[in-house]
Amino acid sequence: MSVRRWVRVLRGLTYLLAALVSGVATVLALPLLCLPGLARRWANAHRDRAARLIGTPLAPRPASRAAGRRAWADPATLRDLLWLPVHAITGVAFGMFTLLCVGNLVPATVATPLWWAFAPADRPRLFVDVPVPDWRTALTLGPLQIVLLLTVAYLVLPPLARAHARICLRVLSYSAAEQLADRVAVLTRTRADVLDAHGAELRRIERDLHDGTQARLVAIAMRLAVARGALSDNPRNEQFLGELLRDAHEGTEEAMAELREVIRTVYPPILTDRGLTGALTAVTARCGVPTRLDVGNLEAVPAAVEAVVYFTVAEALTNVTRHSRATMAGVRVSRAADRLSVVITDNGAGGADDRRGTGLAGIRRRVLALDGTTDVDSPAGGPTTITVKLPCGS
Template identity: 35%
Template sequence: MPVRNALEALTMRPTQFLCSAWPWRSLAYLIGGALLGFAAILAVVGLLLAGVVLSVVVIGIAGYLATVLSGVAVGRLERWRMRLVDESVLPDPHRAVPRPGLRAWVTFRLREQATWRELGYTMLSGLMLCWMDAVVVTAAIYVPLSLLAGPFYIHDSPLSVTVPLALAGIPVAVIAAYPVTAWAGARAAMARAILAPRVHDEHVRLVEVTRSRARLVDAFEVERRRIERDLHDGAQQRLVALSMQLGLARLEMPAGSAAAEPVANAHELAKQALTELRELIRGVHPKVLTDRGLEAAVAEVAGTAPLPVDVDIGLPGRLPSMVEVTAYFVVVEALTNVAKHSEARRAGVTASVTGNRLTLEVRDDGRGGADPARGSGLVGLADRVAAVDGTVALSSPPGGPTLVRVEIPVPS
C-alpha cells in the first residue's frame, strides 16, 4: 500500500524510510510551522494593540474583528501546508457566503464554528506548537552539525577525539529523522482534529453519495463527448459526402430523365438528415461550447430559439468544463420550457461570476405558473445542478413572469 502520511512512513523499512522524501518533508513542515506560529502570534498581538489604541475612535473594532478572523487565514494556510506530511486533503469547513460584500462575509464567518476553531488553533500554534516545532528542528539540525563540525572549532583536543566525535554526527543525523517525522505526523494529526469539519455519520454518507453522483455525471459527460466526436467525425462527414455526390449527380443528369426526380428527392432527404444530425450533435454536446465557451454557446442557442432572447453574459474568462456544461444545458432546458409552456413573447438570459459562484438567470414574460411536479423538465434541471453542488430557485407566479435562478460554485 502506498504511504499517505508521515506516521505511516515510520512503519517503512529503515533503508526505505531514510531514502524517501518523508524526513525532508517533515522537516520542512516543522520549519514552516515554527515560522507560521511566530508570525501569527505577532500579527494577533499587533491587531489587538491596534484595536486598543484605535478603540477611542471606534475604528479599533476593525482590529478586534481582524484578530478573530486571522484564524481563517492561518487555518487555510495550515490545510495547504499539511499536504507535506499528509496526502489526504483536508476539506475547507467554511460554507460559501450567500451574499457578496465585505460586511456579509465578516458577519457570516463570525457565525461559523469553524472560524472560532481556527482562532483557537492559531492561539495554540503561537503559544505552544511553534515553540515545540522550533525545539525539534533546532535539536535535529544543531546537534548533528555541531558534532560534524567538531574538528573545526575544538582546538584543545587531539584528532583521536574530535574525528570520532565528528563521525558520530552521521548516525545522530540519521536517528534524528525519526523524531522529526514522528512529531510532524503527530502535529498534523492534531491540526486535522481541530481544523477538520465537524460532520456526523449521516453527513459523511451524504457527502459520499454526492461524490458518487458527481463521478457518474463526469462519466456521463465523457461519454456524451465521445458520442459527439464519433457523430461529428464519422456519420456527419459521410452524410456530407453523400449529399455532395447526390448534388453532383443531379447536375450531371439530363433534364427530364426518369431518374432525375428520385435523385433530387434523395438529395433533399440527405440534406434533411444532415441538418437533423447536426441538431442531434448540438444536443449531445455542442462543439461551440468546447471551442469558444459558455457565452458563445448560449448566444447560438438564443439565436435558434423560436422567440427573441436577450443575452447578457459577462464572464472573466473560460470556466471549468463541468460548470460550463451544466450552465449550458440549464439554459437549453429553460428556454425549451419557455417555448413549450409559457406562451411568452420574449425571454432573457443573464450570467455573471461573483466571488466563487456563477449566477445564471433565465426569465420570460409568459403566463407563469411553472410547477416542477408537472414534468416540465425542472426536476432534471435541478438534479443536474445539484450534481455540481449548485442550487436552483424558481419564481413563477400565475400570470408571470417566470424566473429560474441557478448558482453554481466555481472551483478556484
C-alpha cells in the first residue's frame, strides 16, 4: 500500500463527502438553483472540481449568451439543469456509502478500545449493529472491522470518486456540434472587433500623419520655396536665408520625430532591435512603479504575438502607474507548448474594470485579434492580476 495510493484515497474521500453535502444542498435549494445564472455557476463549480480530481485540463465554459426567456432554451442552460437531478441522486448515493464506511470506522478505532469505560447500556456496537458483549468480541471484531472498512476505502473510494467525476463531465461537456457552434460564434464576434479596431487604428494613423507630419512637411516646403525665391531675387540676403534654412531644418527634425512615433505605434522598432525580452526590460524599467520581470524560455515567437505582448505589458503598466496606487508590480512571460502566457500583477487598490476606460478593453481587443484570452482578477482592495494567453505556433 503506497503513500501515493493513500493520498488518492483521501482525495476520493474528501471529494465524495463534498458530493454528499452538495447533493443534499441541491435537493434543498432546487427551486433557487433552477435559475439559469445560478445553475451555470453551480454546474461550473462541480465541473471544475471533477476535472481537478481526474487531472483533465478543461477549457472554460463560455457564459450563456441568451438572456430572459431565451436563456431557458439555451442548450447550455438545459445541460446545467439536467445536472441538478443527476447530482442530487449520484452525490447523495455515493456520499452515503462513503459516510457509512467512515462512520463505522469511528466506533471501531475509538470507542471499541474504550469499551470498558462505557456503561453496559451505552457500550458501542460494531458494523450492522453487532453488539459487543465482552472483551473477546471487542478485541476480535473491532480490528476486523477496521481492516474490512480500510480495505473497502482503499479499493472502492478512489474509483467511486472518479466515476462520479466522469458522470459530471459527461453531463456538462459540450458535444462536438455545440463546441463548433460556440467556436464560430466567438470567431464571428472576434472578427467584428478586429475589423473595428483595425479601422480605428487606420483612422488614428491617418489623423496623426495628416495633422502632424504632413502639416510640418508643408511648412518646410513653403520655407524652402521662400528661401529659393529670396536667393533668386537677392543672392546676398544671407541672414534671411539662414533663418529660413534653420527653421526648415528644425521642422524636418520635428517631422521625423513625429513620424517615428507613428511608426512605433504600428510595430515598435525596439522589438526589431532588442527582441521581446529586451523590449519588455525597457518597458518595465520605465514604469513608475518598481517592477519585477521574469521571462522564461520563449523560443521563436511570431512578430504579431510579440507586438501584442509588448503593447499589453506597456498598457497594463501604464494603468498600474496611473490608477492602482501600487508600490510593486510584476510581469511574468512564459511558454508552454504553443501557448504564450503573460501575467501582470500589482499590489494596488484593485477594482480594475473595462467599463472605466483604463485600457483593459483595448488589451482585450488586441488579444482577441490573435484568438487569445484575457482574464482580469481585480477585487476591490487588490491585488490585481491580468492573465493573457496567446497562441504562438508549435
